[in-house]
Amino acid sequence: MSGVKDNEELRGPSNMKSDIEPGEQQLVSLVEVEDAELARKQGESRSQGQLVRRRFFNHKAAMISTVILVFITLMAFSSIGFAGIPGWWGKNYMMSGTVINGGAPTFSLWPAWLGGPGFSIGEHPFGQDNTGKDYFALVMRGTQKSIIIAVTVGAVATFIGAIVGALAGYFRGWVDEVLMRVTDLFIVIPLLVLAAVLGQMAGAKLGNSIFALALVLGLVTWTGLARLVRGEILSLREREYVAAAQAMGSRTSRVIFKHLLPNTIGVIVVNATFAIAGAILLETSLSFLGFGVRAPESSLGLLISQYQNAFTNRPWLFWWPGMIIVTIALSVNFLGDGLRDAFDPRQTKKTRRRTKKEEVSE
């Protein structure tokens, strides 16, 4: 928006200038024509949200990641069903059966004209474990739980981090001092250590529920966001619109939640995605070490931990959950990268320069 305005402002005075100095007219008007052309091409004004959305949709890696994430999530929740609703995959993750062909996966993408068995899903696409349980159902169940945990952790951490950061940044003084020392306290204890201790505690005291674990993990991963939001708010609170809102008698809560936090949405959204990626890895690591999700429940990390000794005989028991963790974490990271580029206003400069270059080449 400001770019268009600049162009118009530029056009005004230089037109007058061309009247006074006819010798420079040619040069100036050339620049003018180029500017006008540019303004016409990208002249429609867009809202902030539209700009962000456009930039995000143009980010190829982020879009591919979004598609992959949606696909994995849909598969995980629809295949074996969720919360009592049955899924389309006929086999149950509890049901053991006869082990067919050593439990090897029947899934194949190797096309027939290359001498392979052709594209087929087969009876047990991900194979079977040593008691004949269908591994696809098991992995899908683990994926479900891991996604639930990661999203909950991301939500809890983002909520706490944003609130703590906003309060510290807005009130400054002793509130800031106290909140930031509490943040330091959580940073000094290594994340994995704190998470492991709390995870064990959640397992012992709150029963074996993944929500308890997710809540507890959320309670220890908010520190990074709190620091970032605090920094943003510290600079935003000096803006005129905040002073105007205060002068009109807005309540403090309104200033924070209506005027300040929405303006830090970029930082918050980007960090929420990275928090989710971190949470997936943290949860799987904890479950692997035995401090996270426990046996009757399931998660991707727990599956790897349970089957890690089977690697030499049945490598697929190890491959599938790991591949899914990497895919989810990688997609979420790329998604966050795309969001960061979309929210970063410096990004406009680059695209504008690129359009100019394209015009030159045309």
Place this chain on the structure above:
Amino acid sequence: MLKFILKRLGASIGILFAASLLLYVLVINSGDPLWDLRESIADNRDYLMQQRSDYMNLDMPWYQRYWTWLVGVGGCFALKCDLGTNIQGIEVSGILASAATSTLRLVVLATVLAAVVGIAIGVLTAIRQYSGLDYGVTFLTFLFFSLPVFWAAVMLKEYMAIGYNDWMKDPAFSTTQIIIVALLFGFLMQVFLAGNMRRRLITFAVSAAFVAVVIPYLLWLNFFRYPQLGPAAIVVLSLAVALSATAMSVGVRNKHVLYPALITVGLGLVMYYATFSLLSEPNTWILIIGAILAVLIPGAIGHFMGGRQRKVAATVSAVTGLVFAGLTVVDHIFRAWPGFLALKPRPIGTIGSQTPNFTGDFWEIFLDRGAQLLLPTILLAVISLASYSRYTRASMLEVGQQDYIRTARSKGLSERTVIFRHAFRNALIPIATIAAFDFAGLIGGAVITESVFGWKGMGDMFIVGLRSIDPAPVMAFFLITGTAAVLFNMLADIFYALLDPRIRV
């Protein structure tokens, strides 16, 4: 500055104290330390329970237990540390000492490796922004960020260690393998060296041909079982290092820098023969003193011969000297390799920090430790390398937009000078602080790596302690990691202020 440091120190100690209290309370409330005995049917069950209560002060209320622990730790200031006893009644201070040395061995090497390689990759990708190399490296770093450590560790064990050990029995490459390796190497070399199409093609052809000739030659020499370097190869490699270091700093035409580096190589050759018998049966001290001399003497040569560029000359010569010394050590290691293989037919270990009951001379023990260290170090280095390269790239790009870089270019400095003297040095400032954080973080972050590789370090101590609800080892672990975090945080701040005079404290 002093006031700032003291203030920071005070706040840090306060935070450390509060964090220790929090962690202590959490740990002792995370379960029942007597659960296994409660279910036991042994005759002396009550006696065992009583004994464990004594070891862990279970009969005291929590604040008294914490106080007892704190007083014991406070004794450290009087050089009499008492970190309590663990669940089996063993003094934790003793366990901590051996655990800390084994973790440090792991972490120091990995951090140094990750920092050096990561920074180099970061600079390269920043120079070639938006190239194929940049996109490839970006993808790889994202992949490493998203890699679950334990999963990657098991893969490394399976494919690198076991695969290599099997291959080592009868080292051979089929023709197809050689062709694939050669093509891959050629492709990577042209990606790294870049240039126009013609140059890329030449690079590709030359490096692919090089590999295609060298691998059969090495196989014919049976290099992989009887490796050898010899003085000739050392001299050639060191000359290459001397020339490229000179080229990278001031250019090969500069005699003031080139000659000391070349003299260093000559001197190195003399020293190679002079120290040959000494290095056949060395000890750690000889190696350390040798490394120091290998830096100091060439440094002095460079300093006195360098003229106006004595600083650069000293650095280039010192680097050359160090590389020569390193290659000499590698030569001796190669000589010890067949003997080592005879002692340990499957060289790369996957469990523990040393092979149990392994005896041999200095180099054989050295090789054994190195082989055990290899996999966890690669894993840790690769994972933190990703963040180093990302930060360096971002920092280099940020610096590249500064006015003084444009000034440097516009006054006609060579691209090499602009990048290494103006951009790189300033880009390193934030990296120095990140390295400090990273080192502190790695001590705590090695928990999973240690557990997968059966390494009896601090991470292992923590996990075992937490599983048995045993606060003493957990708190000892925290004492080290927490203090390291606080200390390195502060060092990072001070570093930042020293390196960047714009920042006042």
